[in-house]
Amino acid sequence: MSTSVVRGVGLTPEILDRLREIVGAEHVLTTDGDVEPFSRDATPLFRARPDAVVLPATTAEVADVLRLATETGTPVVPRGGGSNLAAGTVAERGGIVLVLTRMTVVQEVSADELLAVVQAGVTTSTLADAASARGLLYPPDPGSRTVSTVGGNVATCAGGLRGLKYGVTRNYVLGLEVVLPTGEVIRTGGRLWKDVAGYDLTRLLTGSEGTLGVITEVTVGLLPMPETSRTGIAYFDSLADAGRAVTAIIAGGTLPATLEFLDRACIGAVEDFAHLGLDRDAGALLLFGDDGSPRDVVESLDRMAAACTANGARGIELATDVAGSEDLLAARRCSLPALSRLAPVTMLEDVTVPRPQIARMVDDIEEIARRHDVVCATFGHAGDGNLHPTIVFDADDHDARRRAEAAFDEVFGRAIALGGTITGEHGVGAAKLPWLAQRLGADQLALLRRVKAAFDPAGILNPGKLGS
Amino acid sequence: MSTSVVRGVGLTPEILDRLREIVGAEHVLTTDGDVEPFSRDATPLFRARPDAVVLPATTAEVADVLRLATETGTPVVPRGGGSNLAAGTVAERGGIVLVLTRMTVVQEVSADELLAVVQAGVTTSTLADAASARGLLYPPDPGSRTVSTVGGNVATCAGGLRGLKYGVTRNYVLGLEVVLPTGEVIRTGGRLWKDVAGYDLTRLLTGSEGTLGVITEVTVGLLPMPETSRTGIAYFDSLADAGRAVTAIIAGGTLPATLEFLDRACIGAVEDFAHLGLDRDAGALLLFGDDGSPRDVVESLDRMAAACTANGARGIELATDVAGSEDLLAARRCSLPALSRLAPVTMLEDVTVPRPQIARMVDDIEEIARRHDVVCATFGHAGDGNLHPTIVFDADDHDARRRAEAAFDEVFGRAIALGGTITGEHGVGAAKLPWLAQRLGADQLALLRRVKAAFDPAGILNPGKLGS
Secondary structure (H helix, E strand, O other), rough: HHHHOOOOOOHHHHHHHHHHHHHHHHEOOOHHHHHHHHHHHOOOOOOOOOOOOOOOHHHOOOOHHHHHHHHOOOOOOOOOOOOOOOOOOOOOOOEEEEEEOOOOEEEEEOOOOEEEEOOOOOOOHHHHHHHOOOEEOOOEEEOOOOOEEHHHHHHOOOOEHHHHHOOOOHEEEEEEEEEOOOOOHHHHHHHOOOOOOOHHHHHHOOOOOOOEEEEEEEEEEEEEEEEEEEEEEEOOOOHHHHHHHHHHHHHHOOOOEEEEEEEEEHHHHHHHHOOOOOOOOEEEEEEEEEEOOHHHHHHHHHHHHHHHHHHOEEEEHHHHOHHHHHHHHHHOOHHHHHHOOOOOOEEOOOOOOHHHHHHHHHHHHHHHHOOOOEEEEEEEEEEOOOOEEEEOOOOOOOOHHHHHHHHHHHHHHHHHOOOOOOOOOOOOOOOOHHHHHHHHHHHHHHHHHHHHHHHHHOOEEEEOOOOO | OOHHHEEEEEEOHHHHHHHHHHHHHEEOOOOOOHHHHHHOOOOOOOOOOOOEOOOOHHHHHHHHHHHHHHHHHOOEEEEEEOOOOOOOOOOOOEEEEEOOOOOOOEEEEEEOOOOEEEEEEHHHHHHHHHHHHHOEEEEEEEEOOOOEEHHHHHHHHOOOHHHHOOOOHHHOOOEEEOOOOOOOOEEOOOOOOOOOOOOOOOHHHHOOOOOOOOOEEEEEEEEOOOEEEEEEEEEEEEHHHHHHHHHHHHOOOOOOOOOEEHHHHHHHHHHHHHOOOOOOOEEEEEEEEEEEEHHHHHHHHHHHHHHHHHOOOOEEOOOOOOHHHHHHHHHOOHHHHHHHHHOOEEEOOOEOOHHHHHHHHHHHHHHHHOOOEEEEEEEOOOOOOOEEEEEEOOOOHHHHHHHHHHHHHHHHHHHHHHOOOOOOOOOOOOOOHHHHHHOOOHHHHHHHHHHHHHHOOOOOEEOOOOOO
């Protein structure tokens, strides 16, 4: 009931009836049991009961729901797979959670045009698999890819493990079908890599976190699938050494497909969880990999291994085939589940700093964590400076929560001071909104609000998030 | 005097005095002779005399000029090198042309961070050379790169010959310093490849053609410089054959650095102009090239040459070194100057279609040109479907101009019907604005206007262009 305090307008029986007319009664959920799974996403500590969960099947239904919502001042929170890590899909002001997971058609995969067209509710994995079946690569691979939707990926500009070489979701979105909060359906961009007719609404909507429009269809660019890929692991005494190796790898002219790190605490947690035989005495683990022709991949890995050795690696392990590479990648892929096991609440953060500042930022995170007496482990994307410091604690330990929040408050400030940002790929959502002004400044924040109003004059779309 | 008809507010002596106070009297040009070069850009047939040309030296001066302009309702047209091809910098409503060419400091080139920070008035070539001196590549290479500025490149999302493999300006802009029309200075993005804190104003401003803000500083990402590059030429009897070769090259898993074409008329004009020894009996010329390690480049070119042979190439020439490659590239680089020699007026267009539609679009262009009795040659970027049909005629032949405009009107409609767009890389400017509604639809056009108003409530920035 706490959410009703900040709710602008509740859902009257008339509104519920009209929603049932639009999408069919079975696709409007209102009971406690039915709406419970949609009262939270993957962000700990944030939850709010929506008045209704609505599952449209078509763009026309989405448009009808939004028109009704603008007419009646009803908040609408668009949602895909619900794997958001910044409480971006929590309906803090009640209203409707609009779930796109019934729109799951892969409409086209074209090898000639190197693109795919999918409805917004298609999962990232489904898209990647459909591309792969045609010998094509969809590079963005967020950790949640088996449940996250392409619409959600676009709404958050999702990243993943291939960012350094391949970029993020933004680099692959060619066109969108979007329903505006006022019900108009627009098509931005299209099937073209080059198109400058009009403001770049495609990219503006990418990362807009469901606050400007509801994405219903996405056209993404694809790449030829690399012939093969290969991964290696290097252990270092310290993250400073690993950081120097990263700098040397990139200075050597390689932008590898994979360049990830785990700190000592994270190595220990992963080893406890998955028993991969990692060197738990190491101060840092660097996972490096590349893709391309078999010959190029071997050479690239040899060069990276040499850079690691030259920068004090205490041990190096190179996979000899794709299966072995997947085994090594598991160390990184299971970092979050491993840390989640340590305590009931896992607060996963997402600061990014310029690459040369990684070791310093991790040092600072460790110092801040010690001072606030919190259990913190850090892993992340060494290639693009994107760090995921993770603090774990007990759900009912309110003091631990307070200490964790105080620690992250300092971490965000430190990241900004180092030329970094408060979120590299997870988004602002409700969780990070309090720090946005510090990152952007008052003038830019005011501009964001004016842009929001240009799309959503009634302020119904994901209120209390970006643009609020 | 014709511009005064549509001018909202002339420049009073008081406004001129305040401009002189802001930038210094010698940097405010008002005489006919002084403003003449700023009365037009590289677009034929568009010209308008601004009331004053103002050349600021600092961001603070830009901010003062814009504040004054918003206060007094004075139009301001931002301008870099003046190489715009869509009349994007023509001051059709008079007022101030704000020229950024005094802001030419390359502030930083970092090999560690793979980025550069430059003031907006730095030329594209200067940036590329500064990067190259550190062993780094700035991929966007518009044809005007020796005169175009980085600020102008960002404002138009400039492309070039490397788009297929490397993308366009948008893919390299990491952060901007921008002065809003109301005088606030904001910093969007930063030094990071991954940053989702707030709406993506960096990418919204990229391609906004000086209508949302004045870009004063740009942070661009750079890549390691490829070891070498190599180019080849293939001749075909028809563009349809060349189109099939392009499809085969890409289906073979190669996204080459260069994939350009010239039609028969263009080959003839280039040969008349530059005497390169091209096969002028060919129906189409395909220029293909790649960069990377010497071994990879040779293999890539061999694969592409084989795809050309398999699709009916009547002759193939492979450069054996970088110098030879530059010679072959000259055929493409001098297409525009060669066509410009044919007649006083050169109308260069910029439609883009999905790659498989290139041959059909060129056929349609030829048919349309015949029907309208205009001299038309087409060259362009085969890799990304970006075509530059070019019509030449005499300046005082008003009927020829009318026929050219009628022909392009059909060409734009045809491009849209094939899933394409009215401009791939040159921009909308004043020249293409009449066709924007056809491309975007009324709802999206209305949204563009609301976005424009969110940035520029007084409508002073480049009025009569995008967002108008």
